[in-house]
Amino acid sequence: MPAAVQTPLVFTSVSKRFTAGNRVVSALQDISLSLSLGQVTALVGPDGAGKTTLLRLAAGLLLPDSGSIASFGLNTAAAGEQLHRLIGYMPQRFGLYEDLSVLENLNLYADLYGISQQDRQNRFAELMRMTNLQKFNQRLSGQLSGGMKQKLGLACTLLNRPRLLVLDEPSVGVDPLSRRELWQIIAMLVQEFGTTVLLSTAYMDEAERCQQVVLLDRGQILHQDAPAGFHRLADACSYQLSSPVLGKRMLQQRLQGQPDLIDSVVQGDAVRAVARPGSRPDWQAIFRFAEQVQIKPVPPRLEDAFIMLLLARHDDKSPAETACFVPGNGSRFLATEQPAVIEVEQVDRWFGSFQAVKKLSFDVRHGEIFGLLGANGAGKTTTFRMLCGLLPASNGRLRVAGLDLRKAAAQARARLGYMSQKFSLYGQLSVKQNLEFFSHAYGLRNRHRLERIAWAFQEFDLTDFADTNSVDLPLGYKQRLALACALMHEPEILFLDEPTSGIDPLARREFWTRINSLAAQGVTILVTTHFMEEAEYCDRLLIMREGDILAAGTPAQIRNRSHSADQAPADTMEEAFIRLLEITGEANG
Incomplete structure (x- = not known):
């Protein structure tokens, strides 16, 4: 059989343009790409890369x-029906x-794929075993947790047993356990069936698992190689720093603005720093x-290489050069001294006979970054909605900014900002119209209103998108707009429900620079996230399981709690999170 017939996917000088309003957007420019049979290829890049x-x-x-584009020797422009049987797309x-x-x-x-009634029973049973969804056959998919939706979406995609599996951000919005299960399924498909997989991801640890990585930027391939090839680009540039005197936050602050450094991120109790290629930081x-x-x-x-390549091409200011003032000697405050x-x-x-939150008790103190973690369906978003006055508690007491939410929910909402898990702005309104609407909804008037709108455009670099409908924005800019609207009335408390879900590492760093800066100014922040590296930025954490508290404490205390007789404490928050859930049996539930 000719090699071309065996090649799962070949792009030859492919370009694609779209019209957005009065603009022509060049989404892809002269892309040439070939996938190898039975390999997993990751597609990475900043938001809007194509x-x-x-x-x-x-x-x-x-x-x-x-x-032109060919899959297994078939041109996609002429062989739609045949490709439908060869390619699965989620x-x-x-x-x-x-x-x-x-x-x-x-x-x-199964109807769409033309699968006979006779074949369905075996395929359904096989996929239900693979995804562990046997007990949920009759549940509406809208009532499934994010991890279950992910697995059901994958099961539907795999019904026709595709030879090429195409997955667009399959792990966005799902917890670490669900991500791990997804990769177990992908590994099984490759090993047992020789499936070729092409997937996009915002998580670089997932790209590390793949045989090939393609870095896209502005519609062009910036670099393509195995993960080891990317590593060589950043060789001898990465350092780990720790200090019992400064602590991780002050340590990171001191690294920001250093000309020889392009990146610094909190990693456990230490900070990971990346130097410019060829430079030697003067640590003394x-x-x-x-x-x-x-x-x-x-x-x-x-x-490290991802950030290095993008910053070199864009000639942008790096995250390490964006100053973020954090007072104190490595700790923003002593929690016991704050109200x-x-x-x-x-x-x-309760929702009918289902108890989503169970006798939950905790407090968050002034200027604190407080993290709420848990597997999909643990009750985090329900808790958020109750605290924002959007959902009444069935029992118990909720106070926000000194106000009882049973008696003064409207007054409490006026003192907080909320950025939801799903992009909740008005998609058919432009960026400017969204800012105008939310400033009016928050009661801003006259000169103050105009000043805050001007602040949002400047602070979040939204001027070039003023007339763009928000639904057409790249994900990172949607996030900027959502945060700008949440901060329009200068709230003293900010609720962030999975705010960085799906955005690239550079945008994630920019976001946390802003959050640390807000906390340094005294804003209290409550955040949920499935990206466990972000949990390290929190002062304290609460891990929920089935509506109850599984663990609480500082990130270091949580990691230390995850040890057992035959295991040392976890090195990372993700490892600690999975271990704690496994101990309670949730990982196998």
Whole structure:
């Protein structure tokens, strides 16, 4: 058989353009790419790089404006029906019909694929075992947790046993356990069936698992190689720093603005720093001897090269050069010395016969970054909605900014900002119209209103998108706009429900620079996240399981709690999170 017939996917000089209002957007420019049989290839890049466009072209859902695309020797412009049997495509948000049950979704996809009634029973049983969804056949997909939706979406995609599997951000919005299960399924498909996989991801640790990584930027391939090839680009540039005197936050602050550094991120109780290629940071000039800073070189990782390549091309200011003032000697405050501005006492929330939150009690103190973690369906978003006055508690007491939410929910809402898990602005309104609407809704008037809108445009670099409908914004700019609207009235408390879900590492760093700066100014922040590295930025954490408290404490205390007789304490928050859930049996539930 000719090699071309065996090649899962070949892009030859492919370009694709779209019209957005009066602008012509060049989504992809002269892309040439070839996938190897039975390999997993990751597509990475900043928001708006063209990843989703490339995946839709690969799946035959779009046709190129110029160039050609072939899958297993078939041209996608002419062989749509044949490719439908060879390629499986799972879009962002999993492509499910939320008003249909698990079984009804499977039957709908089986109809679309032309699978006979005789074959369905065996395939459904096989996929239910693979995804562990057997007990949920009759549940509406809209009532599934994010991790279950992910697995059902994958099961629907795999019904026709595709030879090429195309996945667009399959792990966005799902917890670490669900991400791990997804990768177990992908590994099984590759090993047992020789499936070729092309997926986009915002998580560089996932790209590290792949045989090939393609870095897209502004519609062009910036670099393509195995993960080890990316590592070589950042060789001898990465360091780990720790100090018992400064602590991780002050340590990171001191590294920001250093000309020889392009990146610094909190990593456990230490800080990971990345130097510019060919430079040698003068550590003695940055730190005093009495600060006892320990510095050791560490192996490079793909994320280091990702940031290095993008900053070199854009000539942008790096995250390490964005100053973020954090007072104190490594700790923003002593929690016991600060007043509680959020108080939760013995709170229940029932939905019919289902108890989503169970006797929950905790407090959050002034200027604190407080993290709320848990697997999908643990009750985090329900807790958030109750604290924002959007959902009443069934029992218990909730106080926000000194106000009882049973008696003064409207007054409390006026003192807080809320950025929801799903982009909740008005998609058919422009950026300017969204800012005008939210400033008016928050009661801003006249000159003050105009000043805050001008502040939002400047602070979040939104001027170039003023007349763009928010639905057409790249994900990172949607996030900027959502945060700008949440801060329009200068709230003293900010609720962030999975605010960085799906955005790239550079945008994630920019976001946390802003959050640390807000906390330094005294804003109290309550955040949920599935990205466990972000949990390290929190002063304290609460891990929920099935509506109850599984663990609480500082990030270091949580990691130390995850040890057992035959295991040392976890090195990372993700490892600690999974271990704690496994101890309670949730990982196998």
